[in-house]
Amino acid sequence: MSLDGQLPPKIRLLRAAAELLANSGGSAVSTRQITQLAGVTAPTLYHHFGDKEGLFDAVVAAGFDEYVAGERDFAPSGQPLEDIGRMWDNHVQFGLNQPELYLVMFGNIRPESRPAIVADAEALMEEMLNKAAVAGQLNVPPREAARSILAANVGVTLMLIAEKAPERNLELSAMTRDAMIFAVSTEQARSERPEDAGKSSVVVAAIALNAALQASHSDQLSSSELKLFLEWLHRISTSSTS
Amino acid sequence: MSLDGQLPPKIRLLRAAAELLANSGGSAVSTRQITQLAGVTAPTLYHHFGDKEGLFDAVVAAGFDEYVAGERDFAPSGQPLEDIGRMWDNHVQFGLNQPELYLVMFGNIRPESRPAIVADAEALMEEMLNKAAVAGQLNVPPREAARSILAANVGVTLMLIAEKAPERNLELSAMTRDAMIFAVSTEQARSERPEDAGKSSVVVAAIALNAALQASHSDQLSSSELKLFLEWLHRISTSSTS
DNA sequence: CAGTTCATATAGCGTTGCTATAGGTGATAG
DNA sequence: CTATCACCTATAGCAACGCTATATGAACTG
Numbered sequence: 022m023s024l025d026g027q028l029p030p031k032i033r034l035l036r037a038a039a040e041l042l043a044n045s046g047g048s049a050v051s052t053r054q055i056t057q058l059a060g061v062t063a064p065t066l067y068h069h070f071g072d073k074e075g076l077f078d079a080v081v082a083a084g085f086d087e088y089v090a091g092e093r094d095f096a097p098s099g100q101p102l103e104d105i106g107r108m109w110d111n112h113v114q115f116g117l118n119q120p121e122l123y124l125v126m127f128g129n130i131r132p133e134s135r136p137a138i139v140a141d142a143e144a145l146m147e148e149m150l151n152k153a154a155v156a157g158q159l160n161v162p163p164r165e166a167a168r169s170i171l172a173a174n175v176g177v178t179l180m181l182i183a184e185k186a187p188e189r190n191l192e193l194s195a196m197t198r199d200a201m202i203f204a205v206s207t208e209q210a211r212s213e214r215p216e217d218a219g220k221s222s223v224v225v226a227a228i229a230l231n232a233a234l235q236a237s238h239s240d241q242l243s244s245s246e247l248k249l250f251l252e253w254l255h256r257i258s259t260s261s262t263s
Numbered sequence: 264m265s266l267d268g269q270l271p272p273k274i275r276l277l278r279a280a281a282e283l284l285a286n287s288g289g290s291a292v293s294t295r296q297i298t299q300l301a302g303v304t305a306p307t308l309y310h311h312f313g314d315k316e317g318l319f320d321a322v323v324a325a326g327f328d329e330y331v332a333g334e335r336d337f338a339p340s341g342q343p344l345e346d347i348g349r350m351w352d353n354h355v356q357f358g359l360n361q362p363e364l365y366l367v368m369f370g371n372i373r374p375e376s377r378p379a380i381v382a383d384a385e386a387l388m389e390e391m392l393n394k395a396a397v398a399g400q401l402n403v404p405p406r407e408a409a410r411s412i413l414a415a416n417v418g419v420t421l422m423l424i425a426e427k428a429p430e431r432n433l434e435l436s437a438m439t440r441d442a443m444i445f446a447v448s449t450e451q452a453r454s455e456r457p458e459d460a461g462k463s464s465v466v467v468a469a470i471a472l473n474a475a476l477q478a479s480h481s482d483q484l485s486s487s488e489l490k491l492f493l494e495w496l497h498r499i500s501t502s503s504t505s
Numbered sequence: 506c507a508g509t510t511c512a513t514a515t516a517g518c519g520t521t522g523c524t525a526t527a528g529g530t531g532a533t534a535g
Numbered sequence: 536c537t538a539t540c541a542c543c544t545a546t547a548g549c550a551a552c553g554c555t556a557t558a559t560g561a562a563c564t565g
Contacts, residue, residue: 049521063545073522135427168432175418183381197443203445304514310513510561514559523549523550527547529545
């Protein structure tokens with residue numbers, strides 16, 4: 022019953038925890054099960070990981086590396102918003118392939134205590150959304166878009182995990198995914214042909230904003246602020262670098 | 264320490280469980296705490312509710328009645344899709360007002376075992392969406408729309424609960440809500456809700472410039488200038504264009 | 506009044522997460 | 536070669552957990 026004998030106890034504990042978690046079928050996993058499978062006693066676990074949650078965090082960290090690897094594999098498509106869609110699908114697949122691990126990662130919600138992994142996943146998605154924003158394809162700030170999309174992504178994945186496997190309807194995921202991506206994208210991105218996507222730059226964006234600001238009468242800045250703001254915009258717009 | 268003495272033990276148990284759940288601050292609630300507060304001993308709990316989960320289910324059932332009452336109170340507006348938006352907001356508020364209860368109701372996900380309450384909530388939303396469908400305002404079947412909207416609604420609520428109270432940004436909820444409702448509605452319904460029109464080009468340009476500036480390392484502005492500049496940009500980016 | 510059923514209490518089982526303490530191990534210093 | 540010391544692991548056990556076998560009282564029912 023014990024795991025391969027000659028690896029360090031720390032690694033044996035990690036593998037035992039991961040294996041039991043993957044096969045627990047939803048019921049809880051006890052430290053005694055883990056230590057027995059790892060072939061060590063209780064204090065060893067607490068020496069290396071502090072407490073049970075520390076061990077699970079470590080398992081989650083390994084799982085997250087795998088998750089990130091999946092998220093980055095097919096990233097470099099030309100279309101950032103298409104990549105967001107792939108990130109969504111990869112997220113759902115990760116959750117359905119390893120539901121127990123996913124639940125430890127994203128399902129263990131407690132009031133006022135955010136799992137660290139949520140922030141990591143948000144950052145990952147925000148990074149990709151930034152590319153879309155640079156290309157002028159986003160009509161909301163990348164951070165807010167990332168939080169919103171990830172929240173829906175997690176909600177859908179949790180719902181699918183809760184369903185019995187044969188009844189799982191991935192159309193739910195596809196529909197919600199498209200709705201969220203559509204909602205954060207600009208008309209230009211929706212019309213699907215951003216021929217000047219690669220050309221977007223600080224300068225182009227600054228010129229566009231300059232023109233847009235002067236055309237509208239935004240009241241978000243005071244007149245003195247606006248004057249300085251436009252001066253800086255001009256400095257950026259007329260710079261030849263980048 | 265014991266609850267009002269003359270009510271039946273079953274009701275005292277329910278109230279004790281609800282009260283402890285509401286004030287647990289995220290940590291677990293034990294049967295011993297509950298029975299002590301209710302002024303009864305352990306077997307009484309198991310006689311009436313079978314097990315701990317049975318008791319919690321009963322608390323949830325009461326909580327769900329309250330939830331449904333809230334969902335139905337302002338229902339009869341003329342616009343079904345507006346009512347869906349109110350159901351969404353009510354759902355989020357319910358979760359934020361009673362996070363512990365909400366987590367027992369919607370956060371206790373286990374693989375292949377759907378909480379009964381999810382089906383109830385879906386039915387409630389589907390009922391309302393049916394009205395929209397009858398009015399020709401839905402471009403997907405009500406059941407699928409309800410599942411999709413509820414999944415996003417739960418995801419957003421869980422994310423908000425996980426955040427520390429002062430940092431909770433309800434804009435996340437509003438944005439996701441509008442995205443989901445927009446996605447399931449027909450052109451006709453959209454034209455009746457002109458407030459969701461696209462954002463002005465100022466906002467889009469500001470977002471693009473913000474992202475571009477942070478991606479490149481432009482040296483056209485000093486760091487202190489850049490900081491203020493970005494702050495203004497953020498103000499413009501997040502301004503609502505109602 | 507006897508019989509039955511419901512409701513509660515006493516006491517305790519097995520398991521949980523965790524730890525106080527001590528023993529063994531290997532590397533380094535004298 | 537020995538002494539030391541930091542690191543790692545084991546023995547044994549605690550308090551708290553969910554839950555229950557059993558017994559006792561109360562309240563109906565014939």
